Amino acid sequence: MNTWTDIFILVLVLADFRLLATSRLAAVIQTTVLQAVCLSAFMLTMADRPWPLLLISLALVTLTIKGVVLPWLLGRAMREAGVQREIEPMVGYSSSVLIGMALLGLSFLIFVPLKASISIQSTFLLPGALFTALTGLLMIVSRKNALTQVAGYLVMENGVYAFGAALAVEEPLLVEMGVLLDVFVAVFVMGITVYQISREFDHIDTDRLSELKD
Amino acid sequence: MKIMASIIHILLALMLSPFLMGIINRVKAKFAGRKGQPLLQTYYDIIKLLKKGSVYSATTTWVFRMGPVLGLAAVITSIMIIPSGGIGGVLSFSGDFILMAYALGLTRFITVVAAMDTGSAFEGMGASREAQFSIIAEVVLLLGMATLAIGTKNISLSGIYSCLWGGSASPLGPAAFLVAFALLIVLLTENARIPVDDPNTHLELTMIHEVMVLDHGGVDLAFIQYGESLKLWLFSALLAGIAIPFRTGTAYGDMAVNITGIFAIAVLVGIIESCMARLRLLHVPQMLLAALSVTIAALLWILR
Numbered sequence: 096m097n098t099w100t101d102i103f104i105l106v107l108v109l110a111d112f113r114l115l116a117t118s119r120l121a122a123v124i125q126t127t128v129l130q131a132v133c134l135s136a137f138m139l140t141m142a143d144r145p146w147p148l149l150l151i152s153l154a155l156v157t158l159t160i161k162g163v164v165l166p167w168l169l170g171r172a173m174r175e176a177g178v179q180r181e182i183e184p185m186v187g188y189s190s191s192v193l194i195g196m197a198l199l200g201l202s203f204l205i206f207v208p209l210k211a212s213i214s215i216q217s218t219f220l221l222p223g224a225l226f227t228a229l230t231g232l233l234m235i236v237s238r239k240n241a242l243t244q245v246a247g248y249l250v251m252e253n254g255v256y257a258f259g260a261a262l263a264v265e266e267p268l269l270v271e272m273g274v275l276l277d278v279f280v281a282v283f284v285m286g287i288t289v290y291q292i293s294r295e296f297d298h299i300d301t302d303r304l305s306e307l308k309d
Numbered sequence: 310m311k312i313m314a315s316i317i318h319i320l321l322a323l324m325l326s327p328f329l330m331g332i333i334n335r336v337k338a339k340f341a342g343r344k345g346q347p348l349l350q351t352y353y354d355i356i357k358l359l360k361k362g363s364v365y366s367a368t369t370t371w372v373f374r375m376g377p378v379l380g381l382a383a384v385i386t387s388i389m390i391i392p393s394g395g396i397g398g399v400l401s402f403s404g405d406f407i408l409m410a411y412a413l414g415l416t417r418f419i420t421v422v423a424a425m426d427t428g429s430a431f432e433g434m435g436a437s438r439e440a441q442f443s444i445i446a447e448v449v450l451l452l453g454m455a456t457l458a459i460g461t462k463n464i465s466l467s468g469i470y471s472c473l474w475g476g477s478a479s480p481l482g483p484a485a486f487l488v489a490f491a492l493l494i495v496l497l498t499e500n501a502r503i504p505v506d507d508p509n510t511h512l513e514l515t516m517i518h519e520v521m522v523l524d525h526g527g528v529d530l531a532f533i534q535y536g537e538s539l540k541l542w543l544f545s546a547l548l549a550g551i552a553i554p555f556r557t558g559t560a561y562g563d564m565a566v567n568i569t570g571i572f573a574i575a576v577l578v579g580i581i582e583s584c585m586a587r588l589r590l591l592h593v594p595q596m597l598l599a600a601l602s603v604t605i606a607a608l609l610w611i612l613r
Contacts, residue, residue: 101610109487109603112599112602116599189595192598192602199605200609219610
């Protein structure tokens with residue numbers, strides 16, 4: 096628990112803005128990799144050195160699943176679907192970034208009254224984690240492309256994960272593992288679904304999917 | 310001693326600033342495999358223009374004639390405020406960065422008004438673009454300065470800059486570099502450099518700054534070009550003061566480091582211009598918004 100913890104959260108927050116600003120799916124996937132690296136490094140900074148073996152293995156598993164396997168899955172789905180960009184989001188990119196700034200401010204405001212009751216010294220950590228979760232949510236509701244929505248789910252989970260790691264680092268190893276497995280399965284299924292959708296309908300635009308009839 | 314150093318800095322800025330343009334052009338020429346124009350070309354241009362007379366269109370009024378003079382005066386005022394490394398400017402007082410921001414705003418306003426005064430639709434288009442981009446750029450600049458001010462608990466530029474890296478550890482840490490990054494984008498925008506505006510282009514659809522000064526000639530144009538290079542010096546000095554993370558402790562040492570930094574930034578601008586394409590006009594506000602979000606992240610970092 097030191098300045099490095101905060102620096103990784105800062106990178107996480109900046110990555111969130113990049114996610115909101117970019118239209119290219121490849122950039123979105125790369126940014127989720129960056130977030131995974133941040134998350135696993137951040138988990139290590141929460142404990143004192145020498146790090147317990149369990150923590151190191153948890154960080155490694157996080158890095159493998161969120162930083163390698165899931166991006167690879169998303170990248171494959173992207174290539175299969177032949178989609179490079181989000182064409183027409185419901186909320187434009189500039190507006191997304193502006194909403195993101197408001198959300199970041201909001202996340203900080205929420206934690207001001209809670210400062211006394213939380214044992215964590217850093218006031219950057221929890222707002223950053225909450226902001227990451229909100230960014231994921233924003234991506235899910237404001238984008239039409241199924242792949243961006245899956246990435247949004249992943250980002251939201253990153254936020255929740257950072258939250259969990261921040262509040263209780265020693266206890267819930269099993270819980271963290273369970274959550275990781277959950278996300279893994281969810282993104283795995285979504286990746287396959289996106290692939291199937293694109294094969295059946297030649298597009299992965301969720302807006303047009305709602306108009307399907309028998 | 311300190312006052313002497315500040316005065317020397319202003320004199321150096323007034324003398325050396327056109328040289329920055331020469332460096333940028335030389336770097337670009339090297340990247341393109343050309344020999345490039347002489348390093349002192351901007352000086353030659355300014356001297357040539359100063360020898361010429363002026364021609365004024367019959368539709369223009371005193372506003373058009375006032376533009377270049379007032380613009381240059383405002384930039385020189387700002388140059389007197391900015392610190393060089395840890396040394397304060399001559400005109401330093403509490404809250405002086407607000408005067409600096411508004412003096413630069415005045416330069417922009419007067420350039421825009423002079424462009425509108427010619428009655429050319431073409432210049433009006435450039436003026437509208439300039440005004441549109443500066444709306445966000447000014448917010449980023451002021452918010453970045455506010456971040457530094459809160460972090461160092463000082464509200465004069467010289468106080469901020471001497472506190473920033475003065476002790477062993479900066480009160481801002483990584484936030485200072487975030488502000489520096491945002492300020493680099495503001496520098497490129499305010500000085501009409503490449504990702505925002507191409508200083509070499511004379512293609513009417515893409516021009517922003519260049520189009521506004523099309524009707525100026527002779528001495529007026531010399532003033533405008535000199536003002537531009539001073540503005541580049543000003544932003545580079547501000548940026549170098551934040552981005553170079555140490556102070557030598559002596560006034561002249563700080564100044565030497567700062568001026569080296571300024572020239573390094575000129576080289577950096579040249580590299581950026583060689584490696585990047587101009588952004589589409591619609592994407593420029595997005596880049597500025599990215600700078601704004603970085604600044605806000607920095608602000609929240611120091612408020613943590």
